[in-house]
Amino acid sequence: MRYQRPKGTADILPGASQHWQYVENIARDVFRKYRFEEIRTPLFENFEVFSRTSGDTSDIVTKEMYDFKDKGDRHISLRPEGTAGVVRAFVENKLYGPEVQKPFKTYYMGQMYRYERPQSGRLREFHQIGVEAFGSDEPALDVEVIAMGMDLFKHFGINNLRLAINTLGDKETRENYRQALIDFLEPHFDELSEDSQVRLHKNPLRVLDSKDKQDQKFVADAPSILDYLTDDAKAHFETVKALLTALGIDYEVDSTMVRGLDYYNHTIFEFMVDSKALGHGYTTVCAGGRYNGLVEELGGPEVSGVGFGLGMERLILLMEAEGVEFPDTRKLDAYVVGIGDAADAATLKVVQALRSQDFAADRDYLARKPKAQFKTADRLNAAYTLTLGEAELAANTIHVKNMATGNEVSAPLDDVLTDFANVIASTN
Numbered sequence: 001m002r003y004q005r006p007k008g009t010a011d012i013l014p015g016a017s018q019h020w021q022y023v024e025n026i027a028r029d030v031f032r033k034y035r036f037e038e039i040r041t042p043l044f045e046n047f048e049v050f051s052r053t054s055g056d057t058s059d060i061v062t063k064e065m066y067d068f069k070d071k072g073d074r075h076i077s078l079r080p081e082g083t084a085g086v087v088r089a090f091v092e093n094k095l096y097g098p099e100v101q102k103p104f105k106t107y108y109m110g111q112m113y114r115y116e117r118p119q120s121g122r123l124r125e126f127h128q129i130g131v132e133a134f135g136s137d138e139p140a141l142d143v144e145v146i147a148m149g150m151d152l153f154k155h156f157g158i159n160n161l162r163l164a165i166n167t168l169g170d171k172e173t174r175e176n177y178r179q180a181l182i183d184f185l186e187p188h189f190d191e192l193s194e195d196s197q198v199r200l201h202k203n204p205l206r207v208l209d210s211k212d213k214q215d216q217k218f219v220a221d222a223p224s225i226l227d228y229l230t231d232d233a234k235a236h237f238e239t240v241k242a243l244l245t246a247l248g249i250d251y252e253v254d255s256t257m258v259r260g261l262d263y264y265n266h267t268i269f270e271f272m273v274d275s276k277a278l279g280h281g282y283t284t285v286c287a288g289g290r291y292n293g294l295v296e297e298l299g300g301p302e303v304s305g306v307g308f309g310l311g312m313e314r315l316i317l318l319m320e321a322e323g324v325e326f327p328d329t330r331k332l333d334a335y336v337v338g339i340g341d342a343a344d345a346a347t348l349k350v351v352q353a354l355r356s357q358d359f360a361a362d363r364d365y366l367a368r369k370p371k372a373q374f375k376t377a378d379r380l381n382a383a384y385t386l387t388l389g390e391a392e393l394a395a396n397t398i399h400v401k402n403m404a405t406g407n408e409v410s411a412p413l414d415d416v417l418t419d420f421a422n423v424i425a426s427t428n
């Protein structure tokens with residue numbers, strides 16, 4: 001029997017994992033500057049946490065959920081996205097309370113699970129980085145979140161982003177628009193896809209998001225939500241646009257954008273790139289928006305939120321395709337060659353001492369001959385090769401070679417054990 005990873009999953013091997021760490025470190029650093037702090041929530045939640053929040057007509061809930069009954073007959077789901085779990089934690093831990101600074105700004109990164117047809121940049125287990133900010137209705141917070149996203153991508157080395165924004169308005173906006181959409185689509189009912197027929201009365205906005213070609217033809221002529229905004233919704237959107245302009249952030253309004261999750265209202269946005277690495281045309285690499293009402297949906301008080309999520313697989317594919325230089329964090333400072341059995345304890349002592357002085361150090365564990373050990377030091381790109389042979393052991397010294405300059409010294413063993421930095425200074 002040969003075991004293979006489940007369809008739609010990936011092994012991120014050493015070498016590639018460096019790229020992931022690089023991305024994660026940048027994200028943590030950018031978030032820190034905006035006072036977003038990390039939250040870690042479970043990889044699985046009660047099914048209802050997602051069905052209540054994503055909307056039971058969303059693709060995620062109807063088709064993509066990894067859900068099961070556990071041994072205690074609980075209906076459990078692996079998380080398909082990050083927001084619902086964060087909101088659940090926000091409510092359960094009363095993070096809306098007076099002792100928590102508002103807005104409460106938080107971020108997460110980690111695995112998500114969706115039962116999808118795997119393809120490039122689309123997996124069943126994938127990773128997202130996401131942010132959420134709770135407790136302010138100010139359009140300035142929407143704009144901070146968008147600006148932080150832009151900043152993040154700049155730090156990732158991706159600059160050719162397109163920002164599309166739209167508004168889904170408030171409750172009244174949506175009710176008015178909903179009826180207008182139904183009235184518009186109803187005459188075409190028989191020509192709509194099966195999915196869209198089901199959704200037309202339950203949630204007509206979903207039809208706008210349909211990937212069906214025929215549906216898209218009707219959608220092109222559908223009424224625009226921008227014509228149904230209440231004064232409040234309009235004012236919010238106008239301020240968002242004005243603040244984006246004030247920050248010099250280019251955007252375009254896409255009035256047909258609705259997003260795949262049902263919980264959004266007011267501002268929604270997507271960052272898109274045109275890169276062959278991700279398929280034809282523009283691909284969304286980061287998406288988010290406002291979700292006033294979500295906290296109440298999960299039993300909390302009336303607290304609004306705004307956030308975004310970005311797919312790490314697509315981001316890293318994109319960075320690789322764009323030729324972003326990832327730093328090599330696997331650099332080895334020193335490789336210690338031991339000659340003869342007598343050197344075994346001494347080489348071990350040396351590598352341990354170097355590590356305790358904060359150097360990355362390694363030695364041989366395969367009883368390799370000296371020649372093969374020197375070769376290994378080369379392959380590992382060690383900056384210094386140290387050698388302990390019979391002569392050195394007898395004299396209590398160690399041979400140190402600077403691989404960049406070729407300079408070599410014989411140093412007292414004690415000096416290497418206690419102050420290697422000083423020893424290598426003499427080889428420059």
Ligand code: ATP
Nearest residue numbers: 116121122123126260284285286287309310311314
């Ligand atoms: P799509 O339209 O591509 O299916 P979506 O609307 O389902 O995307 P969101 O739920 O908004 O995506 O998730 C945010 C980001 O997470 C996406 O922009 C994408 O980068 C990433 N993402 C979503 N699903 C997957 C997946 N199955 N595999 C890898 N990344 C994904």
Ligand code: MG
Nearest residue numbers: 059114116260
């Ligand atoms: Mg999807």
